[in-house]
Amino acid sequence: MQAENLFSPDYATARQRFCDAAEELGWKLESFPREGSGPNDELLLTDAASCPVEDRAKVLVITSGIHGVEGFFGSAVQLALLRQWKQHGNPAVKCLFLHGLNPYGFAWRRRFDENNVDLNRNFLLPGEVFDGAPPTYARLDSFLNPQRPPSRWDPFLAKATWLITRYGITALRQAIASGQYDFPKGVFFGGHQPSTLQPLLEQNVPTWLAGSQKVVHLDFHTGLGPKGTHKLLIDYSLSDWQRDCLTNWFGLESFEESQSSGIAYEARGGFGRWCVEKNFAPMYLYACAEFGTYGPVTVLKGLRRENQAHHWGKPNNPATRSAKEHLHELFCPHDSKWRSRVIRDSCELVNQAVAGLTAEA
Numbered sequence: 001m002q003a004e005n006l007f008s009p010d011y012a013t014a015r016q017r018f019c020d021a022a023e024e025l026g027w028k029l030e031s032f033p034r035e036g037s038g039p040n041d042e043l044l045l046t047d048a049a050s051c052p053v054e055d056r057a058k059v060l061v062i063t064s065g066i067h068g069v070e071g072f073f074g075s076a077v078q079l080a081l082l083r084q085w086k087q088h089g090n091p092a093v094k095c096l097f098l099h100g101l102n103p104y105g106f107a108w109r110r111r112f113d114e115n116n117v118d119l120n121r122n123f124l125l126p127g128e129v130f131d132g133a134p135p136t137y138a139r140l141d142s143f144l145n146p147q148r149p150p151s152r153w154d155p156f157l158a159k160a161t162w163l164i165t166r167y168g169i170t171a172l173r174q175a176i177a178s179g180q181y182d183f184p185k186g187v188f189f190g191g192h193q194p195s196t197l198q199p200l201l202e203q204n205v206p207t208w209l210a211g212s213q214k215v216v217h218l219d220f221h222t223g224l225g226p227k228g229t230h231k232l233l234i235d236y237s238l239s240d241w242q243r244d245c246l247t248n249w250f251g252l253e254s255f256e257e258s259q260s261s262g263i264a265y266e267a268r269g270g271f272g273r274w275c276v277e278k279n280f281a282p283m284y285l286y287a288c289a290e291f292g293t294y295g296p297v298t299v300l301k302g303l304r305r306e307n308q309a310h311h312w313g314k315p316n317n318p319a320t321r322s323a324k325e326h327l328h329e330l331f332c333p334h335d336s337k338w339r340s341r342v343i344r345d346s347c348e349l350v351n352q353a354v355a356g357l358t359a360e361a
Contacts, residue, residue, distance in 0.1 A: 068105015121190030136175035225292030
């Protein structure tokens with residue numbers, strides 16, 4: 001497969017290619033309408049594809065696009081896997097693919113949903129409240145979320161350099177990206193209530209995983225870490241079984257638990273922790289497969305600029321279009337070497353997961 005051919009130019013094309021590939025394999029396909037519409041008034045849907053197998057005890061779950069614009073990469077990975085299995089046959093475990101968890105962000109080239117919610121900060125557990133923001137975030141709101149359209153003159157880099165000097169890159173990253181619930185038009189906003197994605201999953205995942213005993217769930221993301229490299233990020237306390245699987249299947253250095261010393265950070269409302277806490281299966285291993293693109297300051301600058309353009313710019317203004325196109329590049333680089341490497345490494349991760357599940361007693 002040529003990696004470049006797996007990446008789609010827009011959400012509608014990516015979705016159609018995913019659905020076509022799943023149907024060609026004989027997989028069951030279900031589509032769920034979501035809020036809003038796309039730039040060309042297209043319907044927005046989250047699609048679930050599952051392969052028919054007799055043994056439902058071991059399940060591989062692959063999800064993509066919870067961060068909207070990252071769906072360009074995640075969709076390409078899912079398409080690569082479907083095409084691989086069309087050529088070589090379905091794996092020996094049940095597979096469930098969820099495509100376009102955040103179709104609005106995917107279609108509009110946003111990281112966030114139709115309500116500006118970062119869905120990977122929205123999965124709070126019972127007893128946790130949709131309230132609060134890190135003190136440093138609150139102090140930086142005027143810098144992070146300027147209430148004006150983007151302009152060519154923007155002293156972002158000078159200000160960012162000063163802030164890094166004052167707080168340190170690790171502390172600053174934790175304060176900004178860990179999730180906030182007080183600034184609805186700000187970046188990394190976790191919402192004021194559960195998003196519509198939560199009931200969709202709560203109603204359907206128990207059916208999709210009925211009869212399962214062991215589930216391995218890989219959720220594909222981009223934007224953190226050195227360009228082209230990858231890490232499995234964990235946002236919950238690992239059991240012995242989960243840790244053994246990660247170590248034996250992927251390698252001791254392959255994963256990183258939420259901490260401020262590596263590329264990960266402590267975040268509220270994470271999707272993975274929610275999936276594990278829901279007990280969808282007796283043994284459930286979730287890992288965020290994170291692939292690096294550009295440096296953190298560059299990514300934050302792009303997120304900030306797109307957020308400015310989305311809220312305060314005009315939809316068809318060249319500056320708005322440019323901000324969204326740049327965000328697409330930041331989370332899914334057009335560099336052919338990057339694309340080849342991340343598709344190869346993604347498929348290898350999935351093949352390792354399949355081999356590990358298959359070997360499990």
